[in-house]
Amino acid sequence: MSDAAHALEHPTATGIDSKKVAIWTLIGSECLLFASLISTYLVYKGKSLVGPLPHAESQCMLHGKMQACEPIFEIPLVTFGTAVLLFSSFFIVLALYGAQKGNRKMLVGWLSMTVLCGLFFIGMQVYEFNHFYHKGLGYSTNLFGSTFYTLTGFHGSHVTVGVIWLSTLLYRAVKGKIPPAKSINLEIAALYWHFVDVVWIVIFPVVYLMR
């Protein structure tokens, strides 16, 4: 990360820091990753041979017999998690503002909030997975389970990487190692974090709301 200060001394051809271009490139590439996952989820929507299913169905094969199927989703909880993740995007903007202004208190405070939001989201997902599992939806139970866990699991692992990344930056911020000149390091993490949020904004309606 010490390259950052160094890089700032040199103008690049575009005037944009190389790390920033790199993170945008990564984001562009990741779009295709999630597009593949979301497309597969949609292609296999309604193709599960057995339950449990995401939404209420009058008839489905469950535990070896045809019966009415309860919806497995708990929309209120996930909506709350979505809101928390959205707020974290707002918080990291404030943290970055603090970093750029050299306001360490602001930086540390809002960055902590962001990390907490991320942790809450991961916690929510762990709870949700565990809950689904106890309702009989294993990873290989049906196509819904496989596509759902893979899609949200991939997203969740991205959130986890983001939390680890931001925690590292938080630690450095506390130690005073993110002066305004190095705020670019937070900026690229923030770009990644926003992307992860935006992906969830797509996943949430497609997976949880769309019938």
Next chain:
Amino acid sequence: MVTSTGTLRRLARFAPAVCLLVLLGCAENYPQTTLAPRGDFARLVDDLFRTTVWWAVLVFVLVEGVLLFAIFKFKGRPDDPEPRQTHGSTVLEVAWTIIPAFILAAIAVPTVKTIFKTSDYATGDVVQIEVIGHQWWWEFRYPDLGVVTANEMHVPVGKTVNLRMTTFDVLHSFWVPQFAGKRDVFPGRYNPLWFKAEVTGTFSGTCAEFCGTQHARMMFKVISESQEEFDAWVSRQRVGSPLVNGGRIAPADSAAPADTTRPAPPAAPDSLERAGIALFNSTGCIGCHSMVGTPTAGILKMTGPNLTHVGSRSTIVAGFLANTPENLAKWLSNPDSVKQGTLMKLPRKLTDAEVAALVAYLRSHQ
């Protein structure tokens, strides 16, 4: 390049013509050729292909010709003065964008027309055949005629056959080049294909989608014959077919009088055939094959081919060996040495006498 320029140039000019001659002229020598269509589907495709070939030859000769010309014409020396520095030409760019686009349109129009002609099932008075791919053999069922056979498809000449195709294991692709293009088969799904044989004869087909160890030996024959011969074949094959009376030979089947003929005269109690039946039932053959007169006679979904009329087929082992007693004996003594990796497994090594009994038994089922 310096010495042989003239020869090369001349050769290059003739290359496409020579290639075409080799291709089109000698196609008859290849039993599995796409270039000598003997069915309407293949003919549609062939017409389209020939259109594209002639366009391609024209473009090939022109472009390669200009390229070669440029190389010989503009050969320079290290100490030559710098040539005129041209950077491009908008007129040329537009021209060589538009002209190929027109050529492609000339190919695209008949292409789309042919696509719509060849994509779906045929309608009208057709013979329905179900094609089922297996590792590594083909099953053909005639649901309306009550026939179940393997690796040999009989079709009446001049009549469209409608193929409804699937697989019981992995992907395969059904291909009889002289009758039709290939089409892949998928588990749990049916794909359409049709063709009308224009002449009688025996035609080669093969699996064209890689399907595992013995993909190469998953061949079959299509036998095109007159309507009378075809009808006769059908009435013979119906006897003991899993699709007719559950594989039982029942005289009561009034809808099909031919069923009353017995497939083979009853074997003498001490004959080889009798020993063969006993072996067939006791050594595990019936675990994979349906066969008239055995407990599996009426079962359709088996791992191996239906053997009820195996003696009437011209080849065994998915079109690989001629159906002779010697080949059958070779196959039965050690299937894996004939077709390594085959799913046909013997429960134990058979003695020569046992093989002989089985051969006699199987060949008696014409």
Next chain:
Amino acid sequence: MATSVLDKAPAAHATAPTGIWSWITTVDHKRIGILYGATAFLFFLIGGLEALFMRIQLMKPDNDFVSPEMFNALFTMHGTTMIFLGVMPLSAMFFNYFIPLQIGARDVAFPRLNAFSYWVFLLGGLFINFSWLLNAAPNAGWFGYANLTSNQYSPGLNTDFWVLGLQILGVASMAAAINFFVTIVNLRAPGMRMLRMPMFTWMSFITQILLLLAFPVITIALVFLMMDRHFGTHFFLPEGGGDPVLWQHLFWIFGHPEVYILILPAFGIVSEVLPVFSRKPLFGYTAMVFSGAFIAFLGFGVWSHHMFATGMGPFADSFFALSTMLIAVPTGVKIFNWIGTLWGGSLQMKTPLYFAVGMVAMFIIGGLSGVMHSSPPADLQQTDSYFVVAHFHYVLFGGSIFGLTAGAYYWFPKMFGRMLNETIGKWHFWLMFIGFNVTFFPMHFLGLNGMPRRVYTYPEGLNFEFWNQVQTWGSILLGVSMLVFIYNMWKAARGPANAPADPWRGATLEWLIPSPPQEFNFGTVPPVGSSTPAWDLRRANGGPLQEPAPESGEGIHMPRPSYWPVVTAFGVLGVIGSILFTHAFPQWYLITITGAAILIYGIYRWAFEPAF
């Protein structure tokens, strides 16, 4: 981080150290390029040997030179090796060595990430080839169609080696693609606007975009397949409601752009070689840039032309037929502009030009057969037959390999400071050209006459033996041509360092610096006012430029060597490779955890280590 302008900070690593450790820890794009080249060439030879074994097996009907299983492994590994371990990394050699030189940069944007890409590539290549030693080489075809790849039909580790190996190689490709993309966007010398970039850099740039957009799709497809094989899911298995056709879509959404990933760098090389040896600028520079971009764009809308025989219905067939035909237009524009470049030039008949013209001539044939099977009904007779085998070898061998070989002869003096022998080079060309055509042209006949691809043998009655025998002799000739090439390189390596900075009157920046370049590439970057800056300088000088003198490198500081990229690469191998053991022992995840620990530790040490 290396940049395109002079750095005034104190000097550090201006002189290149030697020894194995210096190669393991190197972050110099030129050394990494050579590592890529050497490794990829070895894999390329292995892939060639695999092809030769297949040709010997097919020399006569019902041959038993190799077993069916072995043959299936040979063609699977031949395809996988040539694509992922041969042509792609050979292109990467040129990306590494020449993109920074052509744009006037000191190094790539992220030198340690670059080293990481190489080490992951090497480990991935070794991993997938290690399967030979366990007699478990992948054997389900290089596009691994489901459901043949399921546990039921492909028990054993064969397909696992393939899935996980490709996943590892994907990591390397992605890291490299981000790196080169940023390098080209950000490290161009002052004055080098996008539309002044050398054509090789342009085509490489487009290739990186294709890599970035295509590889995530195969990553996901491979994840699904891995889950099907190891964790009980049914993504591609009909018994659980899954659809094998989904694999084909995902694979070819990656697979078709992949074809352009393989060919565009060769297009770029040919677009460098033809102007230099015609002594006039590339004809229609802008048209060449935009046709390349257009090919790449259309490349994402044609994938289903690999699936015409699957019965997609007339509307899908028509759409993909038309989009495929459309690609022929920008491809034609490229070919016509190459001919336009030669036209009116003063052609210097050197080996690079031979190979470049050979590439154009052969690619035309591959392109025309491509147009033939863009027509779905015609393709029903051609797909999965030897006609298609002929087609893609004309494109990938006649196109990519001829183009890359042109690049090898063109840039060898720059990389190693030694000239390759011209006479041997022309022998190499003619042997390869004849061997190539004798091997692959008759495949058109065989395919149209009904020989399916991927058959380990064929029966006598189908009359396939004559052309098969001819092809086998052709392939032996090809093998000989490779020996001639190796001899040429060996001879050059033993010879004197005789290459001047600019042996060919080159047009681009790399020819302005000594051969081989010093570690820091450019002491000062010359002004760039066009796409042919070296020619501009020659003209301004009124004649040949002086041989550039070695510079002291005083005041230039270069990135520090680092072994964390290697460590991190082993972490990647551990995490992905561990999946191989899920069926073998229950504690397999301990390997994953160890790999992840190494990976995370490596990343942290890498991130907090000073780069300079």
